[in-house]
Amino acid sequence: MKTNFSAKNVGYITAGIFLLFYIIGVYWSFSVDSFDVREEVTIAATSDNVVPVVGYTTTTTLIKVATSILDKPGGYISNDALPPGVFLDNMPAWEFGVLEMVRDMALVLRKDFSRSQSQSLENIHIQKAQPQFNIDNKSWAMPSAESEYRKAIESLNLYRNALVGLSKNKDDHAQFYARADNLTSYLDEVQKRLGSYSQRLSASVGKEKINTDLAGDNEARQSSYESNHSQVRTSWWKLDDVFYESRGAAWALLHFLKAIEIDFESVLKNKNATISLQQIIRELEASQQTLWSPMVLNGDGFGVLANHSLVMANYISRANAALIDLNELLRKG
Template sequence: MKGQLQNKILDMRERLQDWWTDGGVVRSAVLLGLVVYLLVCIVLGFLWSSEPDMFPVRERAMQRAEAMGVEPVVGFTTTATLMEVTAALLNKQGGYLSNDVFPPGLWLDNIPNWEYGVLIQVRDFTRALRKDFSRSQSQSTEDKDLSVAEPQLHFDNNSWAVPSSEAEYERGLKALDNYLHRLADPKEPTAQFYARADNLRQWLFDVETRLGSLSQRLSASVGKRRLNTDLAGDSAASQSTPADYDQEVKTPWTQLDDVFYEARGTAWALSHILRAIEVDFRDVLDKKNALVSLRQIIRELEATQEPLWAPMILNGSGFGLFANHSLVMASYISRANAAILDLRELLSQG
């Protein structure tokens, strides 16, 4: 019995050796290729996981104006900055990763969430540009290029092909470029940008709701009991379905880094757009004595872009031994949101 077992083992070993010898060159090449591919993916994964640096808004706008051979007009810096932010989203190191279906992009998690945060702000501001900033009143005609740019930038952010997300966003970027050229052309009066306090207040209200949601999701990293205040302040208000009066709100631990990097992307895009707003709305802000308030918002948002030295997003308890990166981010976002509320109040005053 023992001899038969040994013979079977020897027979299997010989067959395995014959199988390997017959196709050894091909198999060695395949294995070597896989190892090299995995190593390249790991290296690229580290390189592509870095976020783009902040860029000087005013200088980039001036460079674009010089390349176009025009003088910056009202709205030029803001529109040019929106284009720069969109271009950074598409052309950063590794390109646009959210729709990748192959490694290393498929394995990466943080940068796609960063991209989503940037994309939301690009979409929101493009919509505001179409419906508010480029129109003198509610009954005026929409700009022809902005009516193309907005839906293009609202295309599915996870589409890999036919068409790809990048291709649709490039078309939106081209439409923004057409609008910018018309805006800077004194012979083209159909393209306008109205730097008014009411337009700015409307967009800031949208920003306020976005940051409020992010702040709540970040703060819920440790879980907290929350009283239901959904109908507070209106005795006649109602809602579709009943909700618990006292409920626990907690972000799932698998989504902690997702929310964190979405917030970083949001703050990155907003800080650039607000710096452009500072240029184009300078007269309005000076008149309302609101310039310092805007700069404080920018400072809070830029503080969220400090390098993250930990190898992962830590989720310590509020006053525990380890840091809680989500709560730190929530602190900056909440302060920026409160400052935006104050700025909106200043802009509403005569």
């Protein structure tokens, strides 16, 4: 018996498929909840039957943050080549923001936190993990981004095991040095990242930028000429991408700073800088408030509509200003 599909039936099926993709896409786009850093450390330490040492908290948090972009609803979406993931842009932007902070932490862990002085040897596990986080975030071919990130996470697990003496190789030693100069190296990286996000978010309404690239140095030069004044404005199509990328970066940094508050407790107390760090954490927590609007609004100045990009820029700028003060305190305090 032959079944004839009318145009109406085809339309119903098509509409159903689109509705299904839409529902899945909305579910995959839900924000990832923050987690309790101390609780995660307790769970990991209990599972391994170890007592956390200096660096255990920061490493565990890095592992958890990196795992979050892989194991959230929908998994890692940035390199999806099929619907509905290929049609989503907010969550991939969020993933990239998180990934940028993961890369910064992995780099500083390799260069500074795991090394005592400039002449010390690199830890073999971090040496493997750090470049693996730098693969193209949109790579889906072999090797895929997910597979490289999971290899990096496995190397971080081996480093953490070596920190607490769980390594099967007796010659596998690892250290984490919670020193003021090491911490300032990380904060230097974060300052540049937050400064960039603040500028990009503020450009949502368009602004005239004064070129200060060579300010403060009469002998400074640059490779090509740039005008002293330029008009900067984020494309309307990129507003939500910049917003969610910044939100993802702030989410990751929030957890890293909470871990630093634990591992660098003695350093922060010695510099009387604990309150300064906690203030930065408060600003970043505010940046994670629920976005009730179905889209990122872009009101102009003091107009009727809100401008979510400027609100986010405010929190990130305040966090960055406090971060600069904290860095100076660590260096001179």
